[in-house]
Amino acid sequence: MKENKQNPLLAVLKREIDRMISRRIYFGVTIILPLFCILFMATIFNNGQMENIPIGVVDMDGTATSRNIIRNVDAVPTMTVTKHFANPAEARLATQRKEIYGYMVIPSDFENRMMDGKSTTINYYYHYALLSVGSEILGAFENVLEPIALTPTIMKGASLGLTSDQIMSFIMPTNQRSNALFNPDLDYSVYLSNPFFFVFLQILVLLTTVYIVGSELKFHTAEDWLEKANGNMLIAIVGKFIPYTIIFSCIAIFGNYIMFGMLHIPFSCGFLPLNLSSVLLIIASQALALFVFAIFPVMGIIISIVSMIGSLGATLCGVTFPAPDMYPVIHGASYLLPIRHFVMINQNLLYGDYGFAYTWINWVVLILYIVPPLFLLSRLKRVIIEHKYEGIR
Amino acid sequence: MKAFDNIKLFFTRLTEGIIDEIKTIGTSYAIVLVLMGGIFVYGLLYNYMYAPNEVTNAPIAVVDKSKTPLSREIIQMLDATPELMVRTDALGYYEAQELMKRNEIVGIIYIPHQFETKIQRGEEALFTTYQTTTAFLYYLAIQKATSFVMLTINDQIRPDQLVFLPSKDVPAMAQAQSPVSVVGQALYNYTEGYGTYLIPAVLMVIIFQTLMMVIAMISGEEKETNHILKYKYALTSKSGIVQVILSKTMTYGLLYALFSFFLLGLMPVIFDLPNIGKTMDIVHLLIPYLLASSFFGLAASVFYTDSDAPILMIAFFSVGLIFLSGVSYPLELMPWYWRVAHFIFPAAPGTLAFVKINSMGAGISEISVEYITLWIQCIVYFILACWAYRYNIRKAVKKETLK
Numbered sequence: 069m070k071e072n073k074q075n076p077l078l079a080v081l082k083r084e085i086d087r088m089i090s091r092r093i094y095f096g097v098t099i100i101l102p103l104f105c106i107l108f109m110a111t112i113f114n115n116g117q118m119e120n121i122p123i124g125v126v127d128m129d130g131t132a133t134s135r136n137i138i139r140n141v142d143a144v145p146t147m148t149v150t151k152h153f154a155n156p157a158e159a160r161l162a163t164q165r166k167e168i169y170g171y172m173v174i175p176s177d178f179e180n181r182m183m184d185g186k187s188t189t190i191n192y193y194y195h196y197a198l199l200s201v202g203s204e205i206l207g208a209f210e211n212v213l214e215p216i217a218l219t220p221t222i223m224k225g226a227s228l229g230l231t232s233d234q235i236m237s238f239i240m241p242t243n244q245r246s247n248a249l250f251n252p253d254l255d256y257s258v259y260l261s262n263p264f265f266f267v268f269l270q271i272l273v274l275l276t277t278v279y280i281v282g283s284e285l286k287f288h289t290a291e292d293w294l295e296k297a298n299g300n301m302l303i304a305i306v307g308k309f310i311p312y313t314i315i316f317s318c319i320a321i322f323g324n325y326i327m328f329g330m331l332h333i334p335f336s337c338g339f340l341p342l343n344l345s346s347v348l349l350i351i352a353s354q355a356l357a358l359f360v361f362a363i364f365p366v367m368g369i370i371i372s373i374v375s376m377i378g379s380l381g382a383t384l385c386g387v388t389f390p391a392p393d394m395y396p397v398i399h400g401a402s403y404l405l406p407i408r409h410f411v412m413i414n415q416n417l418l419y420g421d422y423g424f425a426y427t428w429i430n431w432v433v434l435i436l437y438i439v440p441p442l443f444l445l446s447r448l449k450r451v452i453i454e455h456k457y458e459g460i461r
Numbered sequence: 462m463k464a465f466d467n468i469k470l471f472f473t474r475l476t477e478g479i480i481d482e483i484k485t486i487g488t489s490y491a492i493v494l495v496l497m498g499g500i501f502v503y504g505l506l507y508n509y510m511y512a513p514n515e516v517t518n519a520p521i522a523v524v525d526k527s528k529t530p531l532s533r534e535i536i537q538m539l540d541a542t543p544e545l546m547v548r549t550d551a552l553g554y555y556e557a558q559e560l561m562k563r564n565e566i567v568g569i570i571y572i573p574h575q576f577e578t579k580i581q582r583g584e585e586a587l588f589t590t591y592q593t594t595t596a597f598l599y600y601l602a603i604q605k606a607t608s609f610v611m612l613t614i615n616d617q618i619r620p621d622q623l624v625f626l627p628s629k630d631v632p633a634m635a636q637a638q639s640p641v642s643v644v645g646q647a648l649y650n651y652t653e654g655y656g657t658y659l660i661p662a663v664l665m666v667i668i669f670q671t672l673m674m675v676i677a678m679i680s681g682e683e684k685e686t687n688h689i690l691k692y693k694y695a696l697t698s699k700s701g702i703v704q705v706i707l708s709k710t711m712t713y714g715l716l717y718a719l720f721s722f723f724l725l726g727l728m729p730v731i732f733d734l735p736n737i738g739k740t741m742d743i744v745h746l747l748i749p750y751l752l753a754s755s756f757f758g759l760a761a762s763v764f765y766t767d768s769d770a771p772i773l774m775i776a777f778f779s780v781g782l783i784f785l786s787g788v789s790y791p792l793e794l795m796p797w798y799w800r801v802a803h804f805i806f807p808a809a810p811g812t813l814a815f816v817k818i819n820s821m822g823a824g825i826s827e828i829s830v831e832y833i834t835l836w837i838q839c840i841v842y843f844i845l846a847c848w849a850y851r852y853n854i855r856k857a858v859k860k861e862t863l864k
Contacts, residue, residue: 194646243587
């Protein structure tokens with residue numbers, strides 16, 4: 069192998085930039101698709117509030133009282149009464165068609181029975197095949213209908229001349245005040261936009277990394293690549309990865325700015341730690357992809373394996389279904405993914421900013437991802453020189 | 462006789478095309494891996510990951526400043542709810558906060574100093590809950606459990622509270638049981654769990670995504686190696702390109718009929734997912750779904766240049782498709798452009814329609830919007846797929862003649 073006069077790192081860098089410019093795919097996966105992810109996660113939840121969810125009403129009573137209840141229900145910001153039905157069967161069909169996400173049934177003779185003190189029931193139904201919407205409807209119905217159930221007792225007390233304090237402490241001797249910490253409105257964009265953008269981004273980073281290394285082997289340019297690096301695999305890898313690390317980091321920082329700066333997702337920690345953890349996630353993902361690829365350097369196979377590993381991040385990051393509530397094996401496995409550590413760091417930063425002391429392990433793990441692929445560098449080099457895995461598709 | 466010969470040739474080429482395509486799929490490790498890994502491993506893994514289904518025994522801390530029999534009863538009841546587990550009730554608020562920071566608990570319940578005293582004085586006694594919002598399911602679990610405990614305790618101590626009312630009113634109020642009761646009922650998810658809600662949608666997206674990847678790998682490879690020239694005959698006649706598209710689509714359709722049976726037919730039975738839909742309705746849905754997906758993938762092949770690069774464009778968006786389907790966040794609340802996008806990708810209406818049939822017991826008339834959308838997609842993407850393949854083949858011919 070002849071010695072290059074140029075600094076090998078610079079030579080690899082220059083070569084990589086030439087490669088990036090030569091094909092549109094690189095522009096697509098490093099700029100267009102990540103920007104699309106930012107746009108998607110920043111806008112999909114609209115204002116983040118589940119508001120004006122369409123619901124239906126079956127009013128079989130048709131009295132002033134039942135209309136009053138319906139007006140009360142309609143006034144709840146979470147839901148809007150969009151449909152009135154003659155009977156529950158119709159309402160149920162509309163729910164199946166997903167025209168409404170829930171409905172309430174006021175039985176016939178409701179007012180009369182209530183006045184006479186005979187028992188009667190208001191039923192409400194919420195859509196749990198669409199669980200996230202259904203739970204919002206459930207909460208809203210509970211809030212608006214529970215007081216209605218108490219109304220007769222309150223009226224009775226009032227007619228006896230009791231004060232409202234006396235009545236309330238009789239009906240509800242204990243009460244609770246609940247505080248959803250750091251996201252009091254249960255805003256979906258606060259909850260999901262940031263972690264899921266990075267779930268998307270880490271998949272792109274994993275795939276791109278496998279592609280840029282794998283395509284060298286596939287298109288028989290790997291020897292030239294190694295030559296530029298004076299046969300030093302580490303320099304070859306570092307020089308190759310740096311442009312991507314920089315571009316993806318810029319995208320991630322831009323994404324942070326869009327979400328926290330423009331969409332005003334609350335954060336108290338400042339941009340520095342957020343951006344730092346984002347950059348670390350990118351480097352750790354690159355390292356993980358390189359590690360997996362170096363074990364079995366056949367791009368066609370590894371790229372699909374990596375795409376599956378990356379997609380698992382959406383589940384295993386633990387944002388939607390909490391990881392500790394999965395089976396222990398899965399919970400344990402979730403810590404193998406950089407995105408899990410990243411999410412733990414970011415949730416700590418965003419929800420309370422408790423400080424480095426509580427997440428230092430996750431920071432360290434993210435950095436340690438760099439180590440395992442180092443052991444496989446010599447293997448990768450051997451594969452390149454000996455053309456070992458060529459022809460496997 | 463000429464017409465007969467033409468028809469015969471059409472079908473011979475169609476069969477040849479199918480056999481050829483099966484060979485391509487079967488001889489590529491990468492494609493077999495996507496199919497096996499994507500369909501079987503992923504299908505099973507997703508079920509396993511979400512098998513716990515619900516948040517149970519979420520750890521909380523109770524800060525009990527009251528230290529009375531009543532507060533202890535509340536703690537015991539909270540601990541006894543399926544949703545929560547009281548990690549400790551011996552700490553002060555700051556120590557409990559510390560546990561929360563270390564992610565060891567997900568909520569704090571604070572029972573103040575004069576809790577029982579207030580009740581004994583006939584005043585309203587308030588306890589406070591602080592819930593983490595790092596996962597909404599934790600919030601919901603705590604909310605459900607504490608409301609339940611509160612209502613039970615209230616029912617239990619209400620008779621004692623009669624002493625605080627003027628004695629003349631006691632008999633009247635003691636009987637003032639409200640005649641109105643309010644009953645809520647969850648529809649279409651008998652376990653009320655997270656897995657039973659999400660997995661049916663995921664299975665449908667798995668079908669779409671793996672099919673996209675397989676098509677991308679095959680058509681990318683064809684273009685990369687110029688093997689696409691084997692379809693050169695398609696340029697000579699109008700039916701030629703239709704043959705190419707149909708033979709490919711029929712191959713994928715055959716394979717995916719099997720995979721769909723595994724994912725949509727077997728998985729729900731094995732893992733007790735909701736499956737109240739009629740099998741025939743699901744079959745009816747799958748026909749346009751698989752056709753539209755296949756045509757969509759083939760039409761997208763204009764953008765593919767080799768067998769691996771397309772994966773980069775496909776794989777990252779799986780979760781996005783779940784969102785676009787409207788299963789997790791209501792479509793009505795999304796901005797208009799994402800509602801439009803819902804009608805562009807076959808996976809979005811397909812997933813929604815499947816959830817409607819499978820989980821909600823809807824029939825074809827209830828999924829008419831999605832069903833018609835899928836058929837329109839079939840037509841549009843079929844034309845686009847033909848056009849895309851003709852373009853691809855022409856380009857390959859040009860490349861060949863340049864050599």
